[in-house]
Each structure stands twice: as C-alpha cells, then as structure tokens.
C-alpha cells in the first residue's frame with residue numbers, strides 16, 4: 001500500500017513535526033510508521049507488530065503529538081510500558097518531538113517518591129508515560145488525579161503487558177479511562193493475548209516479519 005512513501009510529510013504530518021524528526025536524525029519512515037501513522041491520524045485504533053528497533057515508538061509519538069495540537073485539554077495520552085528504562089526512553093522521544101510546543105511529559109516509574117510524582121501529575125502534563133504498577137498506585141491513592149479527559153492509550157510492548165503479571169494493574173488503569181478514546185498496541189511479537197484483542201483494531205493490524213525493510 002505505502003511502498004512509495006519516503007518522507008514523513010507524505011504521511012500528513014505537520015511540517016514542524018517533520019522538522020523535529022530530522023533534528024533527531026530521522027528522515028525516512030519505517031514500514032510500521034508508514035502503516036500506523038495515517039491510521040492513527042484518521043482516528044482509528046491500531047495494533048503494530050514489528051521487531052525490536054523498527055521504530056514503533058515514533059509510530060505513536062508523532063501522530064499523538066500532532067493530534068494534541070488540535071485539542072490540548074487535560075492529560076491527552078497515557079503510554080504504558082513494562083520497564084522503567086523503556087518508559088524513560090519513550091518520555092525522551094515525546095520531549096524531543098514536542099519541544100516547539102512545550103509539550104509536558106510526565107514519566108511515572110516505580111522506585112521514585114510517590115509525593116513528588118503526585119505533584120508532577122497535578123501540573124497537568126499532556127502525556128503520561130508509566131509502568132503499570134506505579135500508575136495503578138496513583139489512581140488508587142489520589143482522588144484528584146484523573147485520566148477522564150484522555151484521548152489515547154498506548155500499550156507499548158503489549159505482549160509483555162497483557163496476559164501475565166500486569167493483568168490486575170492494567171484492569172485497574174483501564175477502568176479509569178474514558179470509553180471514548182483511541183487504543184494503540186505495539187509489540188515485537190503477536191501473542192495469544194494480543195490475538196484476543198485484535199478485533200478492537202479491525203483492519204488496522206500491521207504485522208511485519210523479520211527483515212521486512214520495504
């Protein structure tokens with residue numbers, strides 16, 4: 001479908017976002033980016049499966065930042081990921097791309113002080129990137145922290161988040177989300193748990209096998 005696309009501009013991303021990409025050395029979209037970005041911009045749920053290193057982070061960061069410019073009220077997007085290291089890296093990508101609009105990203109990790117984090121969350125960040133356990137703790141302990149205006153939820157490394165140890169925490173978090181939202185799932189592998197939620201994304205399930213560089 002999208003083999004001829006060679007630039008981010010052709011994916012209907014704003015020129016300032018394309019410029020931010022080139023500032024971080026990213027010029028030509030990868031296959032997962034070519035397929036997911038237009039669907040996310042169009043308002044669809046989406047599941048993207050591609051090997052580690054294929055650029056799944058920007059596949060959701062870029063369209064979310066673009067959409068945020070249209071309607072920046074309350075916490076706009078929540079990204080869940082299994083490890084602190086991944087959460088920090090995702091937070092950095094949002095910060096790098098969103099610099100010209102002063103995008104505020106809050107990274108919520110286990111091991112950090114709860115009170116300090118609660119203060120950061122109360123400053124109304126646009127994006128919250130979190131590990132599930134710590135975010136569930138905040139939702140359960142803090143009445144003022146709310147995700148009810150959220151427009152996007154992203155499960156990054158969804159294969160590791162679904163169908164295992166995180167299930168209880170994910171359930172707590174999803175019960176705090178508005179029904180009207182876009183759900184985006186990214187994973188290196190298609191697991192049984194992911195197969196089960198495939199229908200939410202209808203036709204927007206993009207799977208790339210190893211070494212697919214088209």
Ligand code: ADP
Pocket residue numbers: 025026027028029030033050051052053054055056057058
């Ligand atoms: P994944 O989540 O699929 O494992 P990442 O999103 O972490 O992969 O991206 C891996 C690396 O590739 C990062 O350093 C990122 O900045 C870089 N990258 C992402 N998209 C592109 C692109 N279109 N061109 C070049 N490098 C890219």
Ligand code: MG
Pocket residue numbers: 056057156157
């Ligand atoms: Mg990743």
